[in-house]
Amino acid sequence: MLKKWKKHNNDEKKGTAPKRGFKFFTLLSLILLCISLSIFFVLMHKTIIYTHFFYIPIILAAIWYKKRAIYIAILLGVMHIFFSILVTSPTLEIFMESMGRASMLFIVAYAIGLMSQRCKDAREEMKSAKERYHAIFEHALTALCVVDSDGKILLANRQFEELVGLQAENLRGRHWTDFVAEEDAERARDYCESRWKGGAPACSLFKFINSKGERKYVNACMEPIPNSKECIISLLDITELKNREEELRKTCKKLEELDKMKRDFLNVAYHEMRSPLAPIVGYASMLEMCAHTEKERKYVRSIERCARQLEKMINRMLELARIDGEAVKLSIERASVRKIVEQAVATLLTEAREKRHKISLSVPDVEIECDKQKIMEVFTNLISNAIKYTEEGGRIEVVVEDRGEDIKCCVSDTGMGIPKEHLPKIFERFYVVDTSLTRKSGSLGLGLSIVKEYVRMHGGKVWAISEVGKGSKFFFTLPKRQEEEKEKEKAKEEKGEK
Amino acid sequence: MTGENEMSGEIERKMGMKEKKEKKEERRNGKRRKIRVLIVEDAAYMREMLEEMLNQQRDRYEIVGFAANGREAVEKYKELKPDIVTMDLVMEVMDGIQAIKEIKGYDKKAKILVITALGTPEYERESLEAGADACLWKPFTVKNLFEVLERLVSEEQGGG
Numbered sequence: 001m002l003k004k005w006k007k008h009n010n011d012e013k014k015g016t017a018p019k020r021g022f023k024f025f026t027l028l029s030l031i032l033l034c035i036s037l038s039i040f041f042v043l044m045h046k047t048i049i050y051t052h053f054f055y056i057p058i059i060l061a062a063i064w065y066k067k068r069a070i071y072i073a074i075l076l077g078v079m080h081i082f083f084s085i086l087v088t089s090p091t092l093e094i095f096m097e098s099m100g101r102a103s104m105l106f107i108v109a110y111a112i113g114l115m116s117q118r119c120k121d122a123r124e125e126m127k128s129a130k131e132r133y134h135a136i137f138e139h140a141l142t143a144l145c146v147v148d149s150d151g152k153i154l155l156a157n158r159q160f161e162e163l164v165g166l167q168a169e170n171l172r173g174r175h176w177t178d179f180v181a182e183e184d185a186e187r188a189r190d191y192c193e194s195r196w197k198g199g200a201p202a203c204s205l206f207k208f209i210n211s212k213g214e215r216k217y218v219n220a221c222m223e224p225i226p227n228s229k230e231c232i233i234s235l236l237d238i239t240e241l242k243n244r245e246e247e248l249r250k251t252c253k254k255l256e257e258l259d260k261m262k263r264d265f266l267n268v269a270y271h272e273m274r275s276p277l278a279p280i281v282g283y284a285s286m287l288e289m290c291a292h293t294e295k296e297r298k299y300v301r302s303i304e305r306c307a308r309q310l311e312k313m314i315n316r317m318l319e320l321a322r323i324d325g326e327a328v329k330l331s332i333e334r335a336s337v338r339k340i341v342e343q344a345v346a347t348l349l350t351e352a353r354e355k356r357h358k359i360s361l362s363v364p365d366v367e368i369e370c371d372k373q374k375i376m377e378v379f380t381n382l383i384s385n386a387i388k389y390t391e392e393g394g395r396i397e398v399v400v401e402d403r404g405e406d407i408k409c410c411v412s413d414t415g416m417g418i419p420k421e422h423l424p425k426i427f428e429r430f431y432v433v434d435t436s437l438t439r440k441s442g443s444l445g446l447g448l449s450i451v452k453e454y455v456r457m458h459g460g461k462v463w464a465i466s467e468v469g470k471g472s473k474f475f476f477t478l479p480k481r482q483e484e485e486k487e488k489e490k491a492k493e494e495k496g497e498k
Numbered sequence: 499m500t501g502e503n504e505m506s507g508e509i510e511r512k513m514g515m516k517e518k519k520e521k522k523e524e525r526r527n528g529k530r531r532k533i534r535v536l537i538v539e540d541a542a543y544m545r546e547m548l549e550e551m552l553n554q555q556r557d558r559y560e561i562v563g564f565a566a567n568g569r570e571a572v573e574k575y576k577e578l579k580p581d582i583v584t585m586d587l588v589m590e591v592m593d594g595i596q597a598i599k600e601i602k603g604y605d606k607k608a609k610i611l612v613i614t615a616l617g618t619p620e621y622e623r624e625s626l627e628a629g630a631d632a633c634l635w636k637p638f639t640v641k642n643l644f645e646v647l648e649r650l651v652s653e654e655q656g657g658g
Contacts, residue, residue, distance in 0.1 A: 271588060274615035275541065278636035282547045285639030286554065304639070311637060315617070327620060 023064045030057040031072065035079065042083050051080050051101050058105055062112035066120065073109035077102030143218075143235040146225070151175045151192055154230065163218070163237055165211035176233055181207035181215065188220075195222040195231070208235070217242040259324075266321040273314050280307045316446040320429060323453045330371040330457055332482045337400055337407060338363040340372060344379035345398070348387060356393045359383070363400040368407060369482045374454045381447045382411040382474050390415030390471070406460070406479045417468040427452040427462060451476070458482065532560040533651055536580035538571040538597065539564070539613070540589040544636075548584060548613075551640045559647070568592025572600045575608065582650055585630065587614040587621060595628045602629035609650050613638070 034053050054076045061069035084098035137144060143160035145153050153171045161167060164179050180188040184206045191204050202223070208216040219236040284304040291297040322328050341363050345352075352359055379398070386396045390413045401408045418426060425431045429449045455462045455476045466472035535552060539545045545564050552559045562578045565571035567589045575583060583601065587594035594612065601608045612625045617635035625633055631653070634646050 271615045274617065274636055275544075278615065278638065279543055279547050281637030281639060282551065282643075285641060286551060289554070289640065307637060318618070322618065327618070329619075 027057055027061055027064065027072075030060065031076070034076065038079070038083060042086065051105075054080065054105055055108060058109045059112055062109050063116050065113075066117040067110070067113040069109040069113045070106060073105045077105045080105070140234075143237065145171075145176060145233050145235075147176055147231050147233060149196070149229045149231075151177060151231075160235065163208070163210065163216065163235060165214075179208050179210065181209050183207065191220070192222065196224065198224075205238075215239075263321050263325045266318065270314055270318040270321075274311065277307050277311055277314075280304075281311075313446070316450060319450055320446060320453070323450075323457075328453075328457070330374065330482070332369050332371060334367050334369055335372040335375070336365065336367050337375075337409075338365050340376050341379055341398055341400065344376050344383060347380060348383055351384070351387050352396070355387060355390070357387055357390060357396055358394070359396045359398070361398045363398065364402050366400070366402045366407060366480075368478055368480045370458055370478060371454075375458070375478070378451050378454050378476065379409075379411070381451050385447060385474075386411055386413035386415065386472075389413065403477075406477050408475060408477050410473055410475050412471060412473040414471040417470055417472055418464070418466040419468055420466075423464060423466060426464060533558060533582060533647075534560050534562045534578070534580040535647075536562055536571070536574055536578060536583045537564050538566075538568070538574075538583060538589070538594070539586045540566050541586075544586070544613075548643075551643055554640065555644065566590075568594060568597030568600075571597045572604070575601050576604060579605075581654070582609045582611060582647065584611050584613050587612060587616055587625065595624055598625065598628040598630050607654075609654055611646060611650060 034057055037053055038051075058069055058073050058076065061072045080102050081095075081098045084094055137155075138157050140157060140159060143157065143163040145156040145160045147153055153174055153176055156168055156171050161171070164171070177185060177188045177192065187204070188206055195202075203219050203221045206218055206220055208218045210216060216237055216239045219238050221234045221236075222231055223233075224231050281304055284300050284307065288297055288300045288304070291300055319328070338361075341361060345359055345361065383396065383398065386394075390396065394414045396414075397410075397412045399410045399412070401410075422431075427448050429446070431445045431449075451474075452462050455478065458478050459482070460476055460478040462474070462476040464472060464474045537545055537548050537552075539548065545566075549561055549564075552561055562580050563574045565574045569592045571583065571585065572592070585594045585598060589597075592600075594614070598610050598612070601610060608629075610630045612622075612630045612633045613636065614621065614625075614633070615636040622633045631650055632646050634642060
């Protein structure tokens with residue numbers, strides 16, 4: 001087929017220009033011969049049977065010049081009528097007969113001309129279709145080849161030649177799987193077999209080794225050509241993509257290692273940061289016991305309070321690192337939300353009293369499945385923020401709404417509020433609304449991240465609305481039941497059934 | 499195996515009787531027996547602080563020794579037989595978890611209080627699984643320390 005293709009191209013290049021002159025002179029001489037013969041017959045034998053000779057140039061003209069043969073038919077027909085009138089006495093019969101013969105000439109010329117024209121059109125159409133498909137085949141961005149039932153290459157495009165690094169003539173008779181790397185060779189053979197049978201996924205990834213010994217990754221697609229014993233194979237060179245994927249994978253691995261290194265470092269760092277706090281808090285607590293004056297007690301308490309604050313920050317950083325490392329697990333139990341809120345508020349009463357805040361609670365007596373400590377931490381964080389960011393004498397409200405499947409909690413304050421542009425980011429790690437030197441100190445931007453993570457771990461959502469100068473409202477939802485508990489119950493039920 | 503169990507049961511019974519006798523004697527003498535504490539800590543400043551704290555209740559607690567690593571702790575335990583061991587977790591030579599296992603392997607009744615700055619639930623679980631009786635996270639106040647020590651003592655007495 002490859003050979004055929006080349007031959008066909010060569011024929012086209014040579015063209016039919018020299019033949020044109022030959023046809024014209026042949027036809028011209030045939031017509032002249034016919035005319036001389038007719039003159040001869042008319043003058044010598046006074047007959048018009050010679051018209052049968054006219055078919056020869058007309059048929060030839062119809063084949064070569066298609067419908068244009070009709071002009072020759074007209075010329076010869078008119079001549080025939082003219083001679084028949086000239087030779088014999090012009091009777092109606094003779095006139096009709098000569099007219100009939102002339103018409104036959106037209107009909108033959110027209111019919112053969114038309115047929116010939118149709119044939120030519122069809123040939124041209126086929127040629128142009130062939131050219132079109134050849135252009136598509138040759139200029140496709142994918143390497144393509146046509147193989148026979150044995151997998152031998154019959155035809156290949158330029159991309160294929162480039163991919164394997166061989167010219168078309170060197171490809172003839174070779175098997176396409178010859179270029180598949182050894183480790184993939186068997187898989188490639190299996191793939192071919194199953195594709196012939198119509199099975200296997202259409203595409204498969206193989207390693208290729210070209211004539212220069214370069215390794216390439218190709219995505220091969222083998223498709224049998226209908227009604228033939230040939231197959232078309234397209235090979236997409238994805239080496240570059242693969243290399244990038246490999247690079248990305250390496251980067252990912254490196255990042256994972258770095259992340260692990262960070263976590264390990266943080267774990268060590270937290271231990272080392274917390275250790276020196278022990279004597280600070282320990283000795284302060286001892287000093288407090290033996291302090292003589294109220295002033296001394298006040299100083300010592302201050303040391304202890306600050307150390308505790310530092311401890312809290314360190315703990316939060318550690319907790320987030322643990323959440324990232326998926327080390328935090330929930331210990332689910334049934335707990336009363338009202339009790340959790342009351343306990344959280346109790347730990348913050350001193351702070352609230354110091355700032356003369358009014359805290360009101362509206363919590364229904366509802367039980368949910370949750371990690372009590374973590375949900376208490378969520379409430380403590382939100383209420384503590386409300387206390388911190390509200391001017392003295394503010395109002396803080398904790399409202400819990402029982403919604404059947406879940407509960408919706410809201411902690412609202414009458415504080416300074418959060419500018420709109422910061423709202424979507426406040427739950428992000430390390431995000432602090434105010435980083436200026438005039439900011440309210442004592443925040444690392446970790447509290448709300450922990451709130452978000454704890455609520456997320458429970459399968460709830462957290463969000464906030466706020467108006468600068470008027471206050472903020474922090475909402476979160478918690479499902480009443482946890483999946484794990486549900487599963488346990490299911491298992492129990494199943495056991496019971498058995 | 500049965501023989502061994504019987505033997506150890508007998509020893510335990512004898513030891514229990516001995517302890518009861520001691521307690522009775524103490525009561526008779528009109529004073530409480532001091533609780534003997536072994537302090538296991540790699541940081542000198544922490545050892546010092548624990549000593550200072552326990553010295554606040556000299557008549558109740560008696561420090562019988564110090565160990566700076568797990569190996570030393572096991573040896574000192576065997577030598578001194580303290581009532582309570584305060585155990586750090588991060589230490590050279592042998593870590594606290596291993597030391598707890600070895601001490602518990604030697605004496606099931608040993609009371610071990612883990613005092614560490616590794617304040618995560620995982621370490622708490624690991625310590626308790628190894629056999630520790632209670633955990634105290636650094637930093638802590640003198641009040642925290644005595645609370646947890648008293649709890650351990652009452653558990654021991656209740657158990658005894």
